Amino acid sequence: MLVRVNAPSRRSVDGHLTVLAGERVFSSQFKYPRGAEVFGEREDAEYVYQIISGAVRTYKLLPDGRRQINSFHLAGDMFGLENGTIHRFTAEAIVETNVRIMRRRSLIDAMTNEGGGATKLLILFTRNLQHAENHMLLLGRKNALEKVAAFLLEMHERLAHPKELTLPMSRRDIADYLGLTLETVSRALSTMRDRKMLCFNGVTNRKIVLLDREGLAEIDT
Structure with a gap:
């Protein structure tokens, strides 16, 4: 279960999103209690998330029932921006977590309409790829x-x-x-x-x- 902290508003997005979007995008704030699911594996990747406070884990359940955590997202981190149209992992609040949520399409439009937007988008996906590579080496x-x-x-x-x-x-x-x-x-x-x-x-x-x-x-x- 999630709790809406404020109604949708047209406001600046802090941290990485300000750098990436440049202008303003519509966003809402939600509070997720400990253990609450933010989104599930194979759900439509309609939104992008940024953590205001708290922490989120993204994971996949393996066929034998084991859980493989892909990443931990901390305050200021973005997550949920997929290469495709569905989420590849489940995201879950580790502790009580406040997140800022915006539509994926709105963020991409804001980025591509800014000067150098294509480069910013490439940097974002490259950062995600680098994390995946580092995690693979770690494993x-x-x-x-x-x-x-x-x-x-x-x-x-x-x-x-x-x-x-x-x-x-x-x-x-x-x-x-x-x-x-x-x-x-x-x-x-x-x-x-x-x-x-x-x-x-x-x-x-x-x-x-x-x-x-x-x-x-x-x-x-």
């Missing part, structure tokens, strides 16, 4: 410790290098993103803690302080 790593180190460094970078890394996703989510088991992710994090590379704050262990970022980078490489 191909032989060492679970490398995967977890790479994930922590990725999150640290995307969250603008905070002193304390607060992860919205669970260890199960991390495992499904990295192609590992929950137990393997837990062992890798414990190994890094024992090596004094990180420490945990709070009872949920989702707050992490990276004590040795250079050491994690050495593992990653």
Whole structure:
């Protein structure tokens, strides 16, 4: 279930969308509670989304029932802009999440009517392709410790290098993103803690302080 935060309005779109659209597009804000589906796999890709606060995971259920998470989207990130007409993944709110929603056609029209719009559109799709390539390389790593180190460094970078890394996703989510088991992710994090590379704050262990970022980078490489 989603909750409308405000009625549709003609307003500036912040972050990446301002850079891409240039002018103004119609948008609405919605609030999704934790675990709510934003869109489902194979649904029509009619809208594009930008996260105002919270986090979203996109995933695909495999034939054997396992879940493969394709990406985590954080505040400021865009998602849902597909190459085709349907969504290839399901999108789900990890925590209570506020998103800005606009029609895909309106965004593309605004971009193509701006100077250099075709280039902006190409940059957007290229960025998505680069993420897919990086994730494929990550899944191909032989060492679970490398995967977890790479994930922590990725999150640290995307969250603008905070002193304390607060992860919205669970260890199960991390495992499904990295192609590992929950137990393997837990062992890798414990190994890094024992090596004094990180420490945990709070009872949920989702707050992490990276004590040795250079050491994690050495593992990653």
